[in-house]
Amino acid sequence: KAGVTQTPRYLIKTRGQQVTLSCSPISGHRSVSWYQQTPGQGLQFLFEYFSETQRNKGNFPGRFSGRQFSNSRSEMNVSTLELGDSALYLCASSQQGFSYEQYFGPGTRLTVT
Amino acid sequence: KQEVTQIPAALSVPEGENLVLNCSFTDSAIYNLQWFRQDPGKGLTSLLLIQSSQREQTSGRLNASLDKSSGRSTLYIAASQPGDSATYLCAVSPQTGANNLFFGTGTRLTVIP
Numbered sequence: 352k353a354g355v356t357q358t359p360r361y362l363i364k365t366r367g368q369q370v371t372l373s374c375s376p377i378s379g380h381r382s383v384s385w386y387q388q389t390p391g392q393g394l395q396f397l398f399e400y401f402s403e404t405q406r407n408k409g410n411f412p413g414r415f416s417g418r419q420f421s422n423s424r425s426e427m428n429v430s431t432l433e434l435g436d437s438a439l440y441l442c443a444s445s446q447q448g449f450s451y452e453q454y455f456g457p458g459t460r461l462t463v464t
Numbered sequence: 465k466q467e468v469t470q471i472p473a474a475l476s477v478p479e480g481e482n483l484v485l486n487c488s489f490t491d492s493a494i495y496n497l498q499w500f501r502q503d504p505g506k507g508l509t510s511l512l513l514i515q516s517s518q519r520e521q522t523s524g525r526l527n528a529s530l531d532k533s534s535g536r537s538t539l540y541i542a543a544s545q546p547g548d549s550a551t552y553l554c555a556v557s558p559q560t561g562a563n564n565l566f567f568g569t570g571t572r573l574t575v576i577p
Contacts, residue, residue: 356562393569393570394553399564407562407563409564439497443565453510454510455507458506
């Protein structure tokens, strides 16, 4: 079974721009969660989608948004980029909806200049 | 809010040594606990998942224990190898069953050949 895939792997953007990251979960997994990893804050939960609905949201500003498609693929969007948004963005998928083992993708490294 | 702490932050051991990594969490109302490893610049690889009703899980040279009432987990690595060098992260999920993981800050392990 293929693992979680994320595209693109690396991205460089300028302050004020917006960016869209994509995540394809493991086949059969319906839950997709997004996390931000920075050296200062560590790994922080952004949001979770299950069956195309956002079910859970972390403590991030509204500039961070996401969606999930009927095939469970998910995208996250960050608008009006700030330097502090530079991070590794990881998505994870799991079976069903509740606290099953989570499998992570390789991440998208976003650099904001 | 759940807080997860990992001690030590960094550990360096000679090859072949057995070692223990520690994880503590402030809210014992968890659904499960997961241990991950992360290689530099990469995503997370799931090592072990312990449900809140379990005391321990084993996989090869790895053994993880959970004492939910005291808010502690340990990851025991037997006969360490240079390939074990990585950052090890523990994460807990809330008792509600939601998929938002709370991560510790990690222990960076170096195994010296």
